[in-house]
Amino acid sequence: QVQLVESGGGLVQAGGSLRLSCAASGRTFSNYHMGWFRQAPGKEREFVAAISWSGSNTYYADSVKGRFTISRDNALNTGYLQMNSLKPEDTAVYYCAAALKLVVLTTTRRGFDYWGQGTQVTVSS
Numbered sequence: 001q002v003q004l005v006e007s008g009g010g011l012v013q014a015g016g017s018l019r020l021s022c023a024a025s026g027r028t029f030s031n032y033h034m035g036w037f038r039q040a041p042g043k044e045r046e047f048v049a050a051i052s053w054s055g056s057n058t059y060y061a062d063s064v065k066g067r068f069t070i071s072r073d074n075a076l077n078t079g080y081l082q083m084n085s086l087k088p089e090d091t092a093v094y095y096c097a098a099a100l101k102l103v104v105l106t107t108t109r110r111g112f113d114y115w116g117q118g119t120q121v122t123v124s125s
Helices: none
Strands: 003-007 010-013 018-025 030-040 046-051 058-060 070-073 078-083 092-100 117-124
Touching: 003 092, 010 030, 010 078, 018 030, 018 058, 030 070, 046 070, 046 078, 058 070
Parallel strands: 010 117
Antiparallel strands: 003 018, 018 078, 030 046, 030 092, 046 058, 070 078, 092 117
């Protein structure tokens, strides 16, 4: 199975930017769709963005559309989430997730089988 490790989280002021990375190992990265989810304290884990195995299709939550960009580099076995114009409400633990490309890419947690350990993003006002 694929293993996922997120990095790039940290503390940033409102209006700032961060780029999260998701390094995949153990299996061919291009065999998987990839998604980003986040979980704030006391809240459910929610969908942020997803990208198909080839990179040809992307999906975003309304709350991040126009500010966040998901991308991937299959040659480097790495996915990315570029986050611009960050807001305090973006504060959460961000998780990378993967799903085999044989299934239809979804925006739900149940659609992803493999998860990273998460990276903290904190946006100060």
